[in-house]
Amino acid sequence: MRKNQIENTTFAIEENQFALTIVRSHHRRRSISLAISPNSQLILRAPFKTNTKTIENMIKQHSNWILQKLSQLHLIEKTKQKYEVAYGDVFYYLGQPYQLKIIESAVTKPNCALSIDALTVTIKPSQKPNIRQQEILKILTKWCCNQAMEKTRERMLFWSNVLNVKFNKLSISRATKRWGSCSTINNIRINWRLIMAPPALLDYVVVHELCHVVHKNHSERFWGLVASVMPDYKDYRRTLKKPEWNSILY
Numbered sequence: 001m002r003k004n005q006i007e008n009t010t011f012a013i014e015e016n017q018f019a020l021t022i023v024r025s026h027h028r029r030r031s032i033s034l035a036i037s038p039n040s041q042l043i044l045r046a047p048f049k050t051n052t053k054t055i056e057n058m059i060k061q062h063s064n065w066i067l068q069k070l071s072q073l074h075l076i077e078k079t080k081q082k083y084e085v086a087y088g089d090v091f092y093y094l095g096q097p098y099q100l101k102i103i104e105s106a107v108t109k110p111n112c113a114l115s116i117d118a119l120t121v122t123i124k125p126s127q128k129p130n131i132r133q134q135e136i137l138k139i140l141t142k143w144c145c146n147q148a149m150e151k152t153r154e155r156m157l158f159w160s161n162v163l164n165v166k167f168n169k170l171s172i173s174r175a176t177k178r179w180g181s182c183s184t185i186n187n188i189r190i191n192w193r194l195i196m197a198p199p200a201l202l203d204y205v206v207v208h209e210l211c212h213v214v215h216k217n218h219s220e221r222f223w224g225l226v227a228s229v230m231p232d233y234k235d236y237r238r239t240l241k242k243p244e245w246n247s248i249l250y
């Protein structure tokens with residue numbers, strides 16, 4: 001896989017300077033996306049050959065949204081409030097950015113729907129912002145867990161065949177720190193947050209836990225087994241330590 005090109009730069013909106021990370025990727029990306037993480041980091045993703053002019057235009061077009069979002073984050077910082085998921089946030093699904101859309105509807109059942117460039121969350125109308133926020137997070141997390149189960153089950157079957165390893169039971173975990181685990185009786189748990197990551201990372205965690213069926217430790221033989229089917233595993237391990245795709249759901 002060819003590496004992304006990462007450029008750290010700055011840009012100005014109304015005489016304010018902001019730091020910006022531009023990620024140009026070889027990965028079949030066709031559109032430009034802009035994301036602001038809860039720690040006020042701006043990340044712009046673009047196809048590899050995008051020129052600076054196009055990027056400048058993109059930022060100019062979205063300058064109001066950027067300013068609004070940054071001032072909101074600044075306020076959150078000061079008052080120690082929790083980050084709020086809102087319309088226009090970038091949501092990562094299988095490593096690709098989608099725009100998050102939130103719709104309030106009294107007639108449609110609460111749900112999530114993925115389209116080519118957006119994830120639409122439909123919730124019941126609510127007057128209270130905290131209830132609204134809870135509702136969004138609940139529906140979004142539930143949707144992610146279902147997607148994670150479906151996708152992970154498929155990858156577990158694939159990799160257990162490749163490794164010729166049998167596991168007992170698969171479940172989706174809601175842990176905040178661990179990406180996966182394998183119990184003494186070979187029950188495997190995979191973190192639902194991996195559904196937001198590029199598919200190679202979910203594959204890595206699946207392979208890692210399946211290798212624990214054979215070796216219940218992190219010995220050289222364990223890593224040897226991982227490397228035998230996934231020679232690039234060290235890259236994936238590194239990326240998992242600093243995920244940039246789970247910014248809105250911790």
Ligand SMILES: [Zn+2]
Pocket residue numbers: 208212217218
């Ligand atoms: Zn392990």
